[in-house]
Structure formats: C-alpha cells, structure tokens
Amino acid sequence: MDSEPRVEIRDYSEAALRTVTSLPPGVVHLWWRSLEEPEREVQDCFALLSRDEQDRASRFRVDDARKNFILTRGTLRRLLAAYLREKPDELSFGLTKYGKPFLDGPPNAHFNDVRFNVSHAEGLALLGFARQREIGVDVERIRPELDTWKLAERFFSAHERSALKNLSGEELHSAFFRCWSRKEAYIKARGEGLSLPLSQFDVSIAPNESHALVATRPDATEAGRWVVRDLATTREYAAACAFSLKPEI
Numbered sequence: 001m002d003s004e005p006r007v008e009i010r011d012y013s014e015a016a017l018r019t020v021t022s023l024p025p026g027v028v029h030l031w032w033r034s035l036e037e038p039e040r041e042v043q044d045c046f047a048l049l050s051r052d053e054q055d056r057a058s059r060f061r062v063d064d065a066r067k068n069f070i071l072t073r074g075t076l077r078r079l080l081a082a083y084l085r086e087k088p089d090e091l092s093f094g095l096t097k098y099g100k101p102f103l104d105g106p107p108n109a110h111f112n113d114v115r116f117n118v119s120h121a122e123g124l125a126l127l128g129f130a131r132q133r134e135i136g137v138d139v140e141r142i143r144p145e146l147d148t149w150k151l152a153e154r155f156f157s158a159h160e161r162s163a164l165k166n167l168s169g170e171e172l173h174s175a176f177f178r179c180w181s182r183k184e185a186y187i188k189a190r191g192e193g194l195s196l197p198l199s200q201f202d203v204s205i206a207p208n209e210s211h212a213l214v215a216t217r218p219d220a221t222e223a224g225r226w227v228v229r230d231l232a233t234t235r236e237y238a239a240a241c242a243f244s245l246k247p248e249i
C-alpha cells in the first residue's frame with residue numbers, strides 16, 4: 001500500500017515565497033494566489049515570462065483573462081524557481097500532446113520529478129506542486145446564473161446526476177460546482193484533457209471529501225490509484241486537487 005502524501009496549503013505572498021525551502025517527495029504543496037493585484041505586480045510577473053508567453057498574453061482580448069494568465073504564470077515561475085533554486089525567468093516549459101505544461105529546462109537533476117498544475121478562476125488562482133507523482137488542481141467560481149441541470153446532463157455521469165437530483169436552490173449549485181471542480185482536478189491530474197470521457201468516472205458530491213473519486217471505468221482499480229480531495233474556500237468558490245498515490249520513480 002502506498003502511503004498518502006501530506007497536503008500543505010499556503011497563501012501566496014512575497015513573504016511566504018521567501019520561506020520556500022524544498023519540496024519533499026512525501027508532500028503536496030498547494031498555493032492560493034489572489035488575482036486581484038495592482039498593475040505593478042502584473043508588470044513584475046509579465047517581466048518573468050518567456051517571449052512566447054508574453055506573445056500569448058498580448059493575444060488575450062479580455063483584460064481580466066490576460067491579467068489572470070500573467071499573474072498565474074509569473075507566480076508559477078517564482079514558486080518553481082524557489083523550489084529548484086533557479087531563476088524564475090530562466091525556466092522553460094513544454095506541453096504534452098493534450099496541452100498540460102511541464103518543466104523542460106534548464107537541465108537540472110530535480111526537474112525530472114517535479115510536477116505542477118495551475119487553475120485560475122475570476123479573482124483567484126490555485127497552484128499545486130508535487131514530486132514523483134502527477135497532480136491536478138481546479139478552482140471554480142460558483143456562478144448562480146448557470147443552468148446546472150443542462151450542464152450536468154452534458155458532463156456528469158449517471159451516478160453524479162442521480163446524487164444531484166435530490167437537491168435544489170443554493171445546495172444544488174454548491175454541489176454542482178463541487179462535482180465540477182473534482183472532475184476537473186482529476187482529468188487535469190491525468191493530463192489527458194477531454195479525451196478521458198467525463199462519464200467514465202464518478203466523484204461524490206458530498207461536501208468536505210478527502211477521497212472523492214468513487215469509481216472508474218472500464219478499469220475499476222484506477223480509482224484506488226488516485227486521491228481527489230476537496231479544498232476549503234470561501235462560499236464564492238469550489239476547489240479540488242487530485243494526485244496519484246503511487247510515486248513514479
């Protein structure tokens with residue numbers, strides 16, 4: 001039986017960044033990062049980005065989306081650089097064929113096993129880091145105006161839809177977004193995007209779950225290889241993280 005890593009959650013700030021020392025294999029580090037920052041901080045983060053990232057940032061048509069990308073990517077660079085004792089602007093990233101970013105330079109022994117994932121919602125980002133195991137994170141702003149039933153019909157499994165059926169009003173909305181963020185965290189940890197069908201696994205919709213992945217198909221043993229865990233947030237957001245139990249050495 002593989003032992004479960006300890007999850008440590010922190011709020012990002014300049015002072016907190018200075019306390020980063022290492023990322024031991026037995027822990028998962030999660031960082032909350034406000035995206036409501038002054039222009040000065042956006043510019044500081046922009047300066048850390050590669051030319052490609054800066055070009056990508058300039059192609060965003062919506063100001064908030066551009067700001068979210070710049071702040072999240074700049075913060076990702078700062079945190080990775082602190083863990084690896086490198087310079088934030090000297091890191092480089094590759095993309096898997098499904099678009100999941102990974103570290104691919106500069107050459108350094110630590111790079112082989114550091115994994116990360118980020119998520120940004122309106123006003124808030126979540127960044128997750130682990131060694132020797134895949135990780136996925138998701139934060140969603142709870143939007144009461146969404147037609148939850150229509151989306152559940154399209155994206156959720158029969159098990160999840162049937163659990164939601166007994167709820168209404170605010171309770172239904174919270175449960176819907178809990179379910180959504182858990183499913184997203186899991187597919188982001190797996191890194192296969194929507195080529196992993198959303199109907200082929202079930203998450204629970206109950207609050208405060210530390211093991212929310214309840215079934216996987218067609219391989220039922222897959223559910224035992226991953227942890228999908230709720231993260232406490234304010235009432236405006238739902239968030240979850242997922243990571244593989246078994247270290248890949």
Ligand SMILES: CC(C)(COP(=O)(O)OP(=O)(O)OC[C@H]1O[C@@H](n2cnc3c(N)ncnc32)[C@H](O)[C@@H]1OP(=O)(O)O)[C@@H](O)C(=O)NCCC(=O)NCCS
Pocket residue numbers: 069072073098099100101117118119120121136137138139155179180183184187188189190191192193194198
């Ligand atoms: C690509 C995807 C990660 C988009 O997620 P999202 O909820 O729009 O956005 P998030 O803010 O949570 O995550 C975006 C980050 O995930 C990372 N990412 C991109 N592709 C990824 C992949 N295949 N696997 C893991 N992470 C990925 C990137 O770092 C990206 O940030 P960046 O664009 O700033 O570099 C993917 O999960 C997706 O397409 N989801 C479809 C949404 C959907 O239909 N969900 C059904 C609800 S259950």
